[in-house]
Amino acid sequence: MRYELYYWPEIQGRGEFVRLALEEGGADYVDVARRRGYGVDAMKRLMAGPRVKRPPYAPPFLKAGKLVIAQTAMILHYLGPRLHLVPRRxxxxxxxxxxxxxxxxxxxxxxxxxxxxxxxxxxxxxxxxxxxxxxxxxxxxxxxxxxxxxxxxxxxxxxxxxxxxxxxxxxxxxxxxxxxxxxxxxxxxxxxxxxxxxxxxxxxxxxxxxxxxxxxxxxxxxxxxxxxxxxxxxxxx
Amino acid sequence: MRYELYYWPEIQGRGEFVRLALEEGGADYVDVARRRGYGVDAMKRLMAGPRVKRPPYAPPFLKAGKLVIAQTAMILHYLGPRLHLVPRRxxxxxxxxxxxxxxxxxxxxxxxxxxxxxxxxxxxxxxxxxxxxxxxxxxxxxxxxxxxxxxxxxxxxxxxxxxxxxxxxxxxxxxxxxxxxxxxxxxxxxxxxxxxxxxxxxxxxxxxxxxxxxxxxxxxxxxxxxxxxxxxxxxxx
Known part of the structure; x- marks a missing residue:
């Protein structure tokens, strides 16, 4: 699974807690807003577009297949078992x-x-x-x-x-x-x-x-x- | 299961978000700190006792059997399916x-x-x-x-x-x-x-x-x- 991380491209901010987990977990991921010519607009479309049924309130959020997950702690809760960064119980x-x-x-x-x-x-x-x-x-x-x-x-x-x-x-x-x-x-x-x-x-x-x-x-x-x-x-x- | 809610007895505060779920879910629960002659001391013992291996940082927290769960949103995440207050997917x-x-x-x-x-x-x-x-x-x-x-x-x-x-x-x-x-x-x-x-x-x-x-x-x-x-x-x- 290739994860897409959406966060402001100029700062560590709250996104950094997610980046550290993706890095330590050896995940295949794209830091979407940091890609040239794509960037922040793609992030904003996911937040407020009329066709987004469950819009995230704010970055960071993670796209995992069709699922869009916001809130730093919840992203980590989701990634934890998938990246072997939390016990399974x-x-x-x-x-x-x-x-x-x-x-x-x-x-x-x-x-x-x-x-x-x-x-x-x-x-x-x-x-x-x-x-x-x-x-x-x-x-x-x-x-x-x-x-x-x-x-x-x-x-x-x-x-x-x-x-x-x-x-x-x-x-x-x-x-x-x-x-x-x-x-x-x-x-x-x-x-x-x-x-x-x-x-x-x-x-x-x-x-x-x-x-x-x-x-x-x-x-x-x-x-x-x-x-x-x-x-x-x-x-x- | 009889749930025990631990929260300050004089205020709605963050505990109220949990109380509302317990009430709407028809849960069997005790609002521990509001019981006379028991109260806040029992709450504080669970937070800082030397034998508490996983101490909650602050109230509210919920005791469900042996499990102690803190943080309002996490308590609700835990109770949700048990009280039929969230879809199962x-x-x-x-x-x-x-x-x-x-x-x-x-x-x-x-x-x-x-x-x-x-x-x-x-x-x-x-x-x-x-x-x-x-x-x-x-x-x-x-x-x-x-x-x-x-x-x-x-x-x-x-x-x-x-x-x-x-x-x-x-x-x-x-x-x-x-x-x-x-x-x-x-x-x-x-x-x-x-x-x-x-x-x-x-x-x-x-x-x-x-x-x-x-x-x-x-x-x-x-x-x-x-x-x-x-x-x-x-x-x-």
Whole structure:
């Protein structure tokens, strides 16, 4: 099966959680909107065309044969068994989805550090609120949420959330740590000693051959200031 | 199977989306934290006890036999087929989950109208940001998100998201409309004419015998100013 991923071509964004799974799973896939001369228009047609009976609300979404699947966590829930990136038992699949949904919640809060008032306004037009949001985010939310995943890794025995075997949740946790390092090098540098298992998981994922090759390739879009993780100095002090 | 729902006892909150499904499905369930002399402590033990191998991050969560399931949308995804509140086909179950996840996103944004900076601060300490957030929310997000669900109902032929047959997503859409009416009577009053199918769906759900009985019962906690939908006059002008 050739999968088609639909996502904005200029950013890692939420699509990156799917890209990492497709890469690690060795999937045959096309990153549709990044193809020249095709791109974003094809994506938009699938979202809003009058003949689309079940339109996705927003990218990312995945086309798998006739099925169109949106929502990051649900795409991963669907791909997991097909790419051997989740155990087969129902209870395990649900546990992975539950963890992934908590990552989705965290990612939204990370996004809101630079856009706490509205995504329709520029960062520059909500900077004071962004500073205050970010302060509370690092004071309250990062310890609670990353602390939760650290605890999950402790309970599993590590190094992954299912113990010895990698699953798609581990890839997403890698991306969260990687993104927080990019966006908040100083804050994250100070915080990392509190989540040693998460940091070890990040490093271990980096060393997987397929992920290492992907991170070196042009398929990995560099972090930038249009995505979820943005390096704004004013927010990292 | 007797289900155990774990959620804060004083609010509708996210737990309400689960309660509505349990009620409409005629499930045998206990709302654990609302039982006297038992309550919230039992909930907290399941979240953080050293013997909990797979701890939920936050309520609501559902205990079904030995399985503990957190995240509102996932609880509904699990309950759906068991309570006959979703069609059985895999593609249909995924479509319902996808819609529910978009409702989860909307609910988070509704919550943030009164807490845009931090849930750890009082509303009174973030009122200017809340006013600005709410203005943008009604200008940009409500038309886009409720407009999306209106479009989904149009594509399905109505009155429900699967056409003639009710599913758990319809119950959640009822709750969204009901909550927005409570929190923003003036804004919602003006907006409703743009989403006639959603309003008709709300009214139709209200008339279902089990839901009507539930809404009249003491099991339905009244809306109040500790939950997701809060009636703050300053935000509704």
């Amino acid at each position: 129902d209870a395990d699949r649900l546990w992975a989805l539950q963890l992934q949904l908590t990552i989705v919640d965290l990612v939204k809060e990370i996004h809101d550090t630079h856009h706490p008032i509205s995504s329709a306004l520029y960062y520059e037009d909500q900077r004071p609120a962004a500073k205050r949001y970010t302060r509370e985010f690092w004071r309250q939310r990062v310890p609670k949420m990353l602390g939760y995943f650290e605890h999950v890794l402790e309970q599993s025995g590590g190094p992954h959330v299912f113990g010895r075997r990698l699953c798609y949740v581990d890839l997403s946790l890698f991306q969260v740590v990687d993104g927080l390092r990019y966006a908040f090098p100083r804050r994250m540098g100070r915080f990392e000693k509190k989540v040693p298992r998460l940091v070890a998981l990040h490093d271990r994922v980096t060393e997987r051959p397929r992920i290492a090759a992907y991170l070196q390739s042009e398929r990995r879009i560099p972090f930038n200031e249009w995505g979820i993780f943005r390096a704004y100095r004013a927010l990292d002090s | 895999d593609a249909d179950r995924l479509w319902a989950l996808q819609l529910q996840l978009t409702i989860v996103d909307l609910v988070k944004e509704i919550h943030d109208t009164h807490h845009p900076i931090s849930s750890a601060l009082y509303y009174e300490d973030q009122r200017p940001a809340a006013k600005r957030y709410t203005r943008e929310f009604w200008r940009q997000r409500v038309p886009k998100m409720l407009g999306y669900f209106e479009h989904v109902l149009e594509q399905s032929g109505g009155p429900h998201v699967f056409g003639r047959r009710l599913c758990y997503v319809d119950l959640s859409l009822f709750q969204v409309v009901d909550g927005l009416r409570y929190a923003f009577p003036r804004r919602m009053g003006r907006f409703e004419k743009k989403v006639p199918r959603l309003v008709a769906l709300h009214d139709r759900v209200t008339e279902r015998p089990r839901i009507a009985a539930y809404l009249q019962s003491e099991r339905r906690i009244p809306f109040n100013e500790w939950g997701i939908f809060r009636a703050y006059r300053a935000l509704d002008s």
